[in-house]
Amino acid sequence: MGLIGLLSSNKSVNLFLPAHGRGSALPPGLQKLLKLKPALWDLPELYEIGGPLINEGAIAESQKFFASEMGVDRCWYGVNGATGLLQSSLLALARPGQAVLMPRNIHKSCIQACLLGGIKPILFDVPFLSDRGHSYTFDKKWLQKAFQKAKELDENIVAVALVNPTYHGYSADMNSLIKEIHSYSLPVLVDEAHGAHLISGIRSDLPSSALSFGADMVVHSLHKSAPGLVQSAVLWSQGGRVDPFIIEKSIELLQTSSPSALLLASCETSLKELIGNKGKKKLISRLEEAELISEFLINNQVPLLENNDPFRIILHTSKFGLSGIDVDKKFIKQRIIGELPEPGTLTFCLGFSSHKGLGKKFVRIWNQIVQSSSPINNFSFFKRPPFNIVSKPCSATWPSAFEKVHLKESVGRVSVEMVCPYPPGIPLLVPGEILDKARVEWLLEQREIWPEQIPSFVRVIP
Ligand SMILES: Cc1ncc(COP(=O)(O)O)c(C=O)c1O
Incomplete structure (x- = not known):
């Protein structure tokens, strides 16, 4: 069919990322732009427009506006996903030979940044949920233990990087973790790729963004947890521990010299969706819809696992002796495409578009899968990875x-x-x-x- 053919057809229920649901939840301003003459918007860093690293122009104004709305010092839009901004952040935090403490469930982009910058990643193990094979969140005591072990390595630790919420939507008590890290006078970078929507602060029963707890640097993937186009992201910074000049220089090391105006417009419009009144209302109703879908599935004996993000539905396939990878293939045959197939689970991302009526279809397909599959024996326990509490990979x-x-x-x-x-x-x-x-x-x-x-x-x- 060719790429254009594939990109043009949409015959499935899209429960994967990007979270805009094949365009249906793209912010109105961006939808409007994309309906104009093709590529009218494809402009360079013209004087009036500027770019993420230019002090004047519409993008500078937009970045200033959102930083001020969020009560932080600075923000930069990114066009190479959370990946690019996480990598720039690490390069800003550590010089060659210095070390950064990170949990073992850190995203690969952070390890790659260490390779790039000659930074030593000191990885500490995290709790593991053996019934499903997921790494899990940890508390202050766990972090203190990691610090103690890391000290024995006698490395020059200059920062800590954390990831929260996780891909599955598990969230830790970030307030106490950030306080603990600051008590060592270290800056903390939080990979909040899956938690941009937390900046809305629309419901007190949902986790808050690490920004509200004083994290020095926070990165959001705006296509994973906001309704932005793929590759759009934002980096926020606050406080005096990391110099914004160094951050800018580090962004410049990795950013293209021709950032896409479309992606930058996507950054602006998706942030507006998260903190503007209209967008917040929509978000509240999507969250309620997501919760109703989960409730319906649970009431119909679909095995879901609990997490802290209503938009992420974790189907516990191994509870029925089934591999999430096999179950994913069967859902795809029935035109429901999930996001994250793993041995013990299959995670679906509802994103920002509406999925009314999904529950019944989901239950029907799941029941068919269970009836037609043979369970694997002894598939309800996953062995904990044999990581040391702190290991020190050679740089x-x-x-x-x-x-x-x-x-x-x-x-x-x-x-x-x-x-x-x-x-x-x-x-x-x-x-x-x-x-x-x-x-x-x-x-x-x-x-x-x-x-x-x-x-x-x-x-x-x-
Ligand atoms: C925890 C985490 N951080 C960062 C990223 C990178 O995000 P992006 O795709 O926006 O580069 C991912 C992508 O899967 C992720 O899961």
Whole structure:
């Protein structure tokens, strides 16, 4: 059919990201723009328009406006997703040879930034939910323990990066975590890629954005948790721990010199949707609809797992002995496309468009799947990854030579590559890590339940 053909057809229920639901929830201003003469909007950084790093023009005004609305010092729009702005943030936080403390469920973009900037990622393990195979949030005590262990490594830790909420919509008590990090006089970067909608503050029973707890830098993916176009993102900064000049210089290192005006307009309009009155009303009704859908599914014996984000529905497939990856394929055949298939679960993202009537169709398909599938034996328990509480991967830059070995024969070798199922983009092995026996055995087991995502070979230092 070709790419254009594929992009033009829409015959499915879209429960994946971007969250604008094939355009139906795009902000009105952007919809209007896209209905004009094709590419009329495709403009360079003209004087009146400017760009994310230019002090004058409409984009500078827009960034100033939203920073002030959010009560923070600065914000920058991004056109290379949360990925680009997270990477710039890390480069702003640490110089080559310095270390950043991060949880093991950090997004791969942060590890890649460390490789790029010669920064040492100090990774600490996080709680693990064995009934579904997910990494989970942690509390202040857990973080204190990670700090203690990290100290033993005698590295120059200059910052902490956290991710919250997680892809599945689990959220931690960020207030206490940020306070704890600040008590060590360290700045904290929060990857809030999945939590842009939290800046709306529309419901006190939902988590708040880390911005409201004084996080020094926060990154939002505006296509994942706001109704923006793919690649749109925003970075916020506040307080005196990180110099905005260094942030700008770090953004400049990675940003294209021709940022797309369309994506920048998408940043502006999606933020307006999150904090403007009309957008907030819509958001409230979408949240209510999402909660009704979950309630309907639960009342009809569909096994959902609890989280802190009504827009993320986690189907607990392994509870019925089924792999989320197989169940995903069956849903796709019935034209419901989910977001995140994993061995134990299948996560659907409702996004910002309406899904009235979804519940009945979902229940019918799920029941058909359960009736027509044979459950896998002993599939209700997932083995915790054998990560040390704090490991210190070598700050491996890409080596000039490497060897490709079978995973089975890799014990004792040092990996030069990442093993990272995508989505969710959480590395199971990072460059510079030693493949000890426990890790190799665990990776081989993961390969059995996640064969398309875990390669049988790994590249190692010769
Ligand atoms: C936790 C987390 N952070 C960052 C990103 C990167 O976001 P983007 O696709 O906007 O670059 C992702 C993408 O999956 C993610 O899950």
